[in-house]
Amino acid sequence: MTINTRPGTVQFGELLLGPGTPYRWRKLTGWNEIPAIDSGSVPRPAAHGAYPGALLAQARTITLDEVIVRAEPGRIGATVAALEAATPLVDDEQPLLIHLDDRGPLLVFARVVRREVPVDPAYGVGVATGGAIQFEASDPRRYTPAVQWIESGLPEPCLPWHTAADGGPRGIPASTGDLVAYNLGRAPTHPVVEFVGPVDTPRLTNATTGAVLEYEAILDPGERLTVDTRAGTAVLDSGESLLNAASFASWPEPAFMLVAGRNELTFRAAPDAPADPRAAALLRWRSAHW
Numbered sequence: 001m002t003i004n005t006r007p008g009t010v011q012f013g014e015l016l017l018g019p020g021t022p023y024r025w026r027k028l029t030g031w032n033e034i035p036a037i038d039s040g041s042v043p044r045p046a047a048h049g050a051y052p053g054a055l056l057a058q059a060r061t062i063t064l065d066e067v068i069v070r071a072e073p074g075r076i077g078a079t080v081a082a083l084e085a086a087t088p089l090v091d092d093e094q095p096l097l098i099h100l101d102d103r104g105p106l107l108v109f110a111r112v113v114r115r116e117v118p119v120d121p122a123y124g125v126g127v128a129t130g131g132a133i134q135f136e137a138s139d140p141r142r143y144t145p146a147v148q149w150i151e152s153g154l155p156e157p158c159l160p161w162h163t164a165a166d167g168g169p170r171g172i173p174a175s176t177g178d179l180v181a182y183n184l185g186r187a188p189t190h191p192v193v194e195f196v197g198p199v200d201t202p203r204l205t206n207a208t209t210g211a212v213l214e215y216e217a218i219l220d221p222g223e224r225l226t227v228d229t230r231a232g233t234a235v236l237d238s239g240e241s242l243l244n245a246a247s248f249a250s251w252p253e254p255a256f257m258l259v260a261g262r263n264e265l266t267f268r269a270a271p272d273a274p275a276d277p278r279a280a281a282l283l284r285w286r287s288a289h290w
Helices: 076-086 121-125
Strands: 009-012 015-017 027-029 037-039 055-057 060-070 094-099 106-116 127-137 148-152 158-163 169-173 178-183 192-196 203-206 211-214 224-228 233-236 261-268 280-285
Touching: 015 076, 060 076, 060 106, 076 127, 121 127, 148 178, 178 280, 261 280
Parallel strands: none
Antiparallel strands: 009 015, 009 094, 027 060, 037 055, 060 127, 094 106, 106 127, 148 280, 158 169, 178 261, 192 224, 192 280, 203 211, 203 261, 224 233
16 A cells, blocks of 8 residues: 555545545544543442443544545546445455644544435536545554564573673673563554564563463474464464464463553563574554554
8 A cells, every 4th residue: 555645635545535636525523533432330339420440442433524526527427436446335444544734644444334425416517515435443543654663582691702801701682582662652552473483482571561472382493473462363374373372371362462652571482492593573563542
């Protein structure tokens, strides 16, 4: 997907709406708002108020209202057909980028659930007014388009490289196994974690939250285990699922998140296994916003 946005534009897949396009809009709802909430609060049985529970955001509904389609004389049919082709009723979600101001675009993955192109006498001269396009994003969080990533090997002892002034060896750390991930938004975000072999019982801990991913498996050199914490999957590059290999210490994959701000993580393996310098843990994520 090529990002073509500028302030005032909306991009759905390769379709661009806004200034400089045949498709203009005047009103946007559901974007800057907090999405609808499921509250886990429980009323107090013998007192005013409630016991506060978790607040879980529902799917986000985004609506472009007062859409105007303008076309050259004799081209309104082709212009509307292009809009229809780019906004089909399908099950798969596509990237939806909305760029409102100097903060730049934010991204959700959504599908079209409503489209209107009214027809009145102006349609015959190439203008359709009062239209609407509505999107539904199953994940209500808005993301920065850029993907952030970090990686680390397993902890290794210092490697001597020259002699210190006192005659003793001086070294530099080959790898600490420690990582720091920054979520620059205010909503928690789900990373994709990759463990690369050779490694015995790979383990990633988010010390900031206490969450752990650990799999009782031995990865061969170059073998890769990809954990999608949003989807709740753990799959080898051969296609085999390793969800059943999760240890008792491991959290459910969707519970492993990067909270807003700084997240301190550690990559470790079985205590009695040698630290092979080819082993690695990689994280990819987008910062998330409400």
